[in-house]
Amino acid sequence: MALTTASGFEIMTNGLGYPESPKYLPDGSILLVEIRGQCLTRIHPDGRHEKVADIKGGPNGLAMGPDGKAWIANNGGFNWLDVPLPNGQTLAIGTTQPDDYEGGRIEHVDLDNGDLVQVYRSFSDGMDMSGFGDRQPKPVSYPEPLGLRGPDDLVFDRTGHCWITDWGKQRPRDVDVTGIYYAAPDGSAITEMVYPLSCPNGIALSPDEDRLYSALTYSRQVVFWELDGPGKIRPNPGSMDGSHLLTAKLPGQAILDSMSVDENGNVYVAVMLPEGNNPMSNGGIAVISPDGETVDMLPIKLEKAFAPLPSSLCFGGEDRKTMYVTCGSAGLLLKAEVAVPGLALNFNPYH
Numbered sequence: 001m002a003l004t005t006a007s008g009f010e011i012m013t014n015g016l017g018y019p020e021s022p023k024y025l026p027d028g029s030i031l032l033v034e035i036r037g038q039c040l041t042r043i044h045p046d047g048r049h050e051k052v053a054d055i056k057g058g059p060n061g062l063a064m065g066p067d068g069k070a071w072i073a074n075n076g077g078f079n080w081l082d083v084p085l086p087n088g089q090t091l092a093i094g095t096t097q098p099d100d101y102e103g104g105r106i107e108h109v110d111l112d113n114g115d116l117v118q119v120y121r122s123f124s125d126g127m128d129m130s131g132f133g134d135r136q137p138k139p140v141s142y143p144e145p146l147g148l149r150g151p152d153d154l155v156f157d158r159t160g161h162c163w164i165t166d167w168g169k170q171r172p173r174d175v176d177v178t179g180i181y182y183a184a185p186d187g188s189a190i191t192e193m194v195y196p197l198s199c200p201n202g203i204a205l206s207p208d209e210d211r212l213y214s215a216l217t218y219s220r221q222v223v224f225w226e227l228d229g230p231g232k233i234r235p236n237p238g239s240m241d242g243s244h245l246l247t248a249k250l251p252g253q254a255i256l257d258s259m260s261v262d263e264n265g266n267v268y269v270a271v272m273l274p275e276g277n278n279p280m281s282n283g284g285i286a287v288i289s290p291d292g293e294t295v296d297m298l299p300i301k302l303e304k305a306f307a308p309l310p311s312s313l314c315f316g317g318e319d320r321k322t323m324y325v326t327c328g329s330a331g332l333l334l335k336a337e338v339a340v341p342g343l344a345l346n347f348n349p350y351h
Contacts, residue, residue, distance in 0.1 A: 009300050009325070009334040013047035018092050019326040019333060021062035021153065021258065023070075024316025026349050030324055030333060031070060031111075033059035036080055036092055040070060040109055043333055053114040057102065058094075060167075061153035061258075064348045066160035066185050069108040071119075073151035073164060076104045083279050083329075089305060091279055091329040097169040104148035104166065106183065106190075119187045122147045126192035127233070129242045135235045137242075146192075149176045153203045153258050153312075156346045159230045160185045163193075165200040165214055175199075180214065182231045193233055194225065194241055202258030202312070206290070207265050207343055213246070215256035215269050222246040222256070222269055222288060247292045252276075254283065257328075258312035262340045263320075265290040270310040270325070271297075283310040285325065300327070300334065307332060315342020 012030075017037025022030045030043040033055070040052040040059060052070075061073030078094035085091065106120040122145040127137040152167035162183045168176030179195035180203070199217040206213070211224045212233070223243040226234045235242030246267065250256070252274030259269040267288045275281040287296035300307045311328035315321070320341040325334045 009302065009336045011302065011305070012324070012333045012335050013043050013049065014330075014332050015049070016041070016326075016331040016333065018094065018328045019311070019331065020060055020328060021073075021312045022314045022324045022326055022333065023062055023064060023345075023348060024314055024322075024324065028316075030314075030316070031062065032326060032333070033062050033072060035060055035075070035078070035094060035328070038077075040072070052111060053109045053116055055107070055109070055116060057105070058150075059107075061151065061165075063154045063156055063162070064345070065108060065156060065162070066347050067108070068347075068349070069110055071154060071156075071162065072107045072109060073154045074105045074107055075150035075152060075167065076101045076169065085280060085306060087304065087306070089330070091306075091308070092331065093309075093329055095170070097171050101169065104151045104169075106148070106151055106154070106162075106164065120148065120183055120190045123181060123190045123192050125189070126195065129194070129233070129235045130240075135237045135242070137233060137235060148181075149178055152201055155203050155205055156185075157205060157209055157230050158346055160347070161231055163203050163205070163212060164190075165203045167199050167201055167217070180212075191231075193231070194243070197241060201256055202269065204259050204261045204267065206261060207263065211290075213259060213261070213267055215259055217256050219248075220250055220253075220255060221248045222259075222267060245292075246290075247288050247294065249292075249294055250286055251284070251294075251297055254286075257310065260313050260315065261343045262315070262338075263343055264340050266295065266340065268313055268323070270312060272309045272311075279308050279329075280306050282307050283327075285310065285313060285323070298336070300325070302334075305330060305332070307334070314345075320344065 058075040254271035257270040307327035
């Protein structure tokens with residue numbers, strides 16, 4: 001029996017430049033980033049767009065920090081491909097690393113005045129989990145700082161520290177191998193916690209913060225790491241990257257984007273292109289229990305529009321039972337009602 005029945009999806013607004021990472025605010029508006037639009041945007045309840053700040057590169061992930069600022073995972077930008085459909089709709093697809101790429105970075109925006117500050121561009125410290133036997137992670141330092149490549153998403157734990165996924169960048173004949181990072185909120189330290197990973201996309205914490213979740217886009221897997229406390233991964237001795245497999249049983253041929261978690265610990269992950277490389281199909285949201293069972297599939301069905309690439313989601317409303325979903329390539333923000341409240345996010349002013 002489905003645990004998370006949802007109403008039909010309703011279009012809240014359109015015309016966005018590849019939106020991602022929505023966050024619900026106290027006045028009922030949605031704060032989100034536009035990767036192609038290169039900005040931070042507030043969507044008012046009536047669907048009106050308000051630009052909060054210009055952000056060069058590729059603002060991809062958004063989280064409210066302990067300082068009250070909007071923290072941004074900036075992937076450095078894309079080359080863009082426009083795909084026209086027979087219904088008159090045009091889809092925007094981010095492809096390879098652009099010529100004006102200046103590296104990935106973590107930034108924050110002051111919502112009162114739109115000021116943008118870069119916090120992290122590189123890292124020098126990591127945790128080596130490649131050993132055998134007891135698999136105790138060992139601190140390592142790299143001879144030279146290594147640059148962030150394509151930060152994708154971020155989530156703050158209860159201590160105010162930030163977990164970050166780096167999806168990397170693709171070029172015509174090669175792609176970055178990246179990892180997951182843990183960063184202090186004052187800009188003083190960032191540590192590579194997991195390496196190597198292939199296209200980690202989205203990041204979320206379980207309700208008790210004893211699990212860290214991410215999705216591996218092209219391998220179509222949702223994975224997790226067990227945590228012994230803030231910033232402390234307990235590696236799985238049975239895997240090379242220390243992770244556990246939550247599930248690889250996803251609908252059709254769908255690839256994966258970002259995620260959120262509800263109060264019961266279910267993971268909601270955006271599934272894209274379930275019919276393979278067919279732009280006239282709709283993606284949806286897969287709901288996966290902490291035991292790895294796909295308990296629900298919430299397909300996106302719209303009149304006169306296709307949404308093949310849902311990109312991210314959040315929960316809001318008075319009871320956190322309204323789910324807001326960005327559909328990146330279609331430039332849409334959708335909403336739907338769900339049965340289980342979303343998990344309250346640390347430092348979100350609404351929650």
